[in-house]
Amino acid sequence: MILYYSSTGNSYHVAREINRHYPGKMIDMAKAEEKERYVLADGETLFIVTYNCFWGVSKLVEDFFKLHQFSNVNKIVAVITCGGYLGSGDFFLNRVLRANNLPQAEVYDLVMVTNYVILHKVPEPDVQKQLLYTAENRLQQILSGQVKPYSSSRLTRMLGWIVHAIYSRFRYTKPFTVSEACISCGKCARNCPVQAIELFQGRPFWKKNTCDHCLKCLHNCPTAAINYGRSTLGKKTYRYPE
Ligand SMILES: Cc1cc2nc3c(=O)[nH]c(=O)nc-3n(C[C@H](O)[C@H](O)[C@H](O)COP(=O)(O)O)c2cc1C
Ligand code: SF4
Ligand code: SF4
Numbered sequence: 001m002i003l004y005y006s007s008t009g010n011s012y013h014v015a016r017e018i019n020r021h022y023p024g025k026m027i028d029m030a031k032a033e034e035k036e037r038y039v040l041a042d043g044e045t046l047f048i049v050t051y052n053c054f055w056g057v058s059k060l061v062e063d064f065f066k067l068h069q070f071s072n073v074n075k076i077v078a079v080i081t082c083g084g085y086l087g088s089g090d091f092f093l094n095r096v097l098r099a100n101n102l103p104q105a106e107v108y109d110l111v112m113v114t115n116y117v118i119l120h121k122v123p124e125p126d127v128q129k130q131l132l133y134t135a136e137n138r139l140q141q142i143l144s145g146q147v148k149p150y151s152s153s154r155l156t157r158m159l160g161w162i163v164h165a166i167y168s169r170f171r172y173t174k175p176f177t178v179s180e181a182c183i184s185c186g187k188c189a190r191n192c193p194v195q196a197i198e199l200f201q202g203r204p205f206w207k208k209n210t211c212d213h214c215l216k217c218l219h220n221c222p223t224a225a226i227n228y229g230r231s232t233l234g235k236k237t238y239r240y241p242e
Pocket of ligand 1: 005006007008009010011012050051052053054055056081082083084085086087112113114115116213214215240
């Protein structure tokens with residue numbers, strides 16, 4: 001079974017690739033709203049694929065494990081995609097699993113392309129290509145058991161408390177703006193994993209004060225009409241090239 005959560009497609013690509021090697025059920029954590037009981041077959045591995053969120057995992061992933069129940073889970077393997085550095089991502093994912101009586105995961109970090117355009121810029125297309133090529137090779141090595149699991153140091157974990165705490169300060173929706181380029185397609189509202197957006201007179205507005213801060217709305221708008229304050233103005237958007 002593969003549980004995945006992806007905003008711009010990196011983690012979704014990884015989940016699909018894992019599924020090619022280990023065929024089984026793929027579950028989008030963003031869509032599983034009703035409380036479920038997931039039962040694994042004897043000897044089946046539970047895979048988790050998500051993106052690094054301020055050196056941890058996003059609120060949606062935390063809530064997913066709180067809401068759902070799992071049986072017969074003996075081995076968990078997680079691949080956390082990131083834009084540069086996993087930090088304490090392994091520690092925070094395992095903390096969530098422990099809190100929900102699940103075994104600790106073997107965590108692998110996978111640097112792909114950053115989508116966190118609030119603090120960074122999406123790299124140029126040739127750099128993206130190189131990064132994704134390297135990531136693909138590493139993913140195949142992870143899947144064939146040639147890579148050692150990631151383990152953050154004590155110091156990184158201590159710093160992680162500070163880095164991950166910043167996430168909650170960025171989850172406010174107030175800074176989102178929509179430009180005149182909006183064509184009222186409704187994609188942002190339809191795709192938001194936490195239903196934070198609604199269309200009013202053809203224009204999106206954020207009806208919740210906080211959201212998961214995944215930036216899916218911003219990166220998937222067909223006219224790049226969505227910005228987050230001034231920090232994303234003029235910056236390129238990103239989606240995994242399929
Ligand atoms: C809210 C948020 C926080 C992020 N924090 C980090 C981070 O701490 N370190 C990092 O390397 N990348 C970070 N990123 C970048 C993503 O982890 C990275 O681009 C990831 O591969 C995106 O996966 P996706 O396409 O499946 O959504 C962050 C992205 C978002 C949206
Ligand atoms: S996705 Fe973009 S164009 Fe479509 S409604 Fe939302 S802001 Fe407007
Ligand atoms: S409003 Fe945008 S950033 Fe926030 S959860 Fe929805 S899609 Fe993600």
